[in-house]
Amino acid sequence: MDIEHTNKLFHDEVRKSVVVWGQVTSIRVVDIKFDIDFSNSAFYLIFTVLDYPPNTDIELNELPDAIRPIAEVKQNLVDAVNKGWFKVKVYKNDGQGGAIASVAEPGSLIELGSREGGQFTHKTGYTSGSMAALGIVMLILTVGGILALLVYVLKW
Numbered sequence: 001m002d003i004e005h006t007n008k009l010f011h012d013e014v015r016k017s018v019v020v021w022g023q024v025t026s027i028r029v030v031d032i033k034f035d036i037d038f039s040n041s042a043f044y045l046i047f048t049v050l051d052y053p054p055n056t057d058i059e060l061n062e063l064p065d066a067i068r069p070i071a072e073v074k075q076n077l078v079d080a081v082n083k084g085w086f087k088v089k090v091y092k093n094d095g096q097g098g099a100i101a102s103v104a105e106p107g108s109l110i111e112l113g114s115r116e117g118g119q120f121t122h123k124t125g126y127t128s129g130s131m132a133a134l135g136i137v138m139l140i141l142t143v144g145g146i147l148a149l150l151v152y153v154l155k156w
Contacts, residue, residue, distance in 0.1 A: 003034055003043060006091040010034070013089045018047060021080035022073045025066045043102070045088065046112070049073055074111065081109040
C-alpha cells in the first residue's frame with residue numbers, strides 16, 4: 001500500500017466509497033484526510049460530509065442523493081461499515097496499477113464533530129455603520145487631498 005504517493009487516486013476511491021454507501025452526491029464529500037498507523041498496518045480515514053443547505057428550496061428535478069438528510073447519510077455509512085461493505089481501494093505504487101481493497105473494521109466509524117441541532121452564527125466582517133464611517137472618512141480625505149493639491153500646484 002502506498003497512500004502517500006497515490007494521494008489523488010486514494011481521494012477518488014474514498015469519495016466513491018462514501019458516495020456509494022452514504023448515498024450522497026460527490027460534491028458533499030470534502031476534506032478527505034488520512035493518518036497512517038505503521039505499527040498496526042492500518043490507516044485512519046477522516047472525511048467530512050456536508051449537509052444540504054438549510055432554508056433552501058428543493059428544485060423540481062433534484063437528485064435524492066443531493067438532498068438526503070445528514071442523519072440518514074450517517075446511518076447509511078454506519079450500516080455499511082458494520083456489515084463490512086465499506087471498502088476503499090488503495091493503490092500500490094508499483095507502476096502496474098496494482099491495488100489492495102482495504103475494508104473498514106466493523107464498529108470503527110466515529111463521528112468527530114457535528115453541528116446538528118443548533119443554528120450557528122458566525123460574526124465576521126464589519127457592521128454597516130463602520131463601513132459607512134469608512135466611506136465618509138475616505139471621501140473627506142479625498143476632498144482634502146484634492147484641495148491640498150490645488151493649493152500646492154495652482155497656488156490657488
